[in-house]
Amino acid sequence: MTSAAEHIDPAVRAEALASLLIERGLVDQATMDNFIKTYEQSVGPMNGAKVVARAWTDPGYRERLLADGTAAIAELGFKGPQGEHIVVLENTPEVHNVVVCTLCSCYPWPVLGLPPSWYKDPSYRSRIVREPRTVLAEFGLELGDDVAIQVVDSSSEVRYMVLPMRPAGTEGSSEEELAALVTRDAMVGVAEAVAP
């Protein structure tokens, strides 16, 4: 059921709300623009990729990251809203972690930015907690029967990021080259990091 009285184009609704709030001095245009610019330009999966590449190349960092994700991620300068307490889940040949928010769309903004469409979609939110192996296969990730799946539902203020496995054949790669292999999807757990 939709509310019949409320047929307003979303772009017009946004403009209506913004103009009313700005006129009354309740919202500042510059603050609004700054929020938008931050998540368009500075905060995104490139941050998480740096964290993963560091963990792949620095065993001490990897250990700190798994023990206290929030602090280790802050070492690289990443913190902020939706990152009060970040737990990093390590994927191994035996265990594959995948993250969801079934109640809304909670996501670790400081390391991954804002969530993509597939993560926010009801299909993912409803099904990954019921048939994860089937859903991962739909995404193109076929896991062996010997790999245990752990699904993590983000229902508190704890935010989760997956540390994917380092792809084979990347022994000679630099940290920067490795970061380029780490995708948003691998850090949520619906894909693996792959060598070029």
Added chain:
Amino acid sequence: MGGKQGFGHVLPLTAEPAFAEPWEGKAFALGLLSIRAAGANLHAFRHALERVPPGDYLADYYDRWLRASQILLADSGILSAEQVAARAARLSGSEVPEPDPPEPHKPDMPSGGPGNLRTLDTPPAFAVGDRVRTADLRTAGHTKLPGYVRRRTGTVTAIRPAEIFPDTAAHFEGENPQHCYAVEFDSRELWGPDAEPFRLSIDLFEPYLEKVT
């Protein structure tokens, strides 16, 4: 939404910008800024999202944010739905009169400081390894105990930082901080004997749990 059926194939893993259209960026920023303008909090915003009528809720993600912002602002007497509708009509070229703003009545829940993490004097009731059963909750309000894990037995695998209790904070009934636990369930406990084998871990607040002996 956990476990609900009928939503079909997942969407493709495509690359996409943070905001597909400029208005989505505005909707995002307005969501965060409306929480402040309404004197509300993140939990009340999530509850407002849940109060968007189902058809509208499912129609579009950032339109849902705009509608939730409107709900918060109307609840606090900052902006009425009629004001927004009139402004939208005027922006679309109709010369409709704009109603006066309502009388503000912002919530005044005391804050225990920035963020959602809190320190509790009382020790956690459960320890790692404890078997716990989730409540048979039938609240009409906001909660972080999803339907699909109610009345189920699992194992505490970690103690998380204590947090503001969303179930009370969303209704401005106090921060009421609670211990929080990572609880792991076997898929067969959730979905029956024919379920795909996997483990599900979810963070649950102490009031949702009782110890199984």
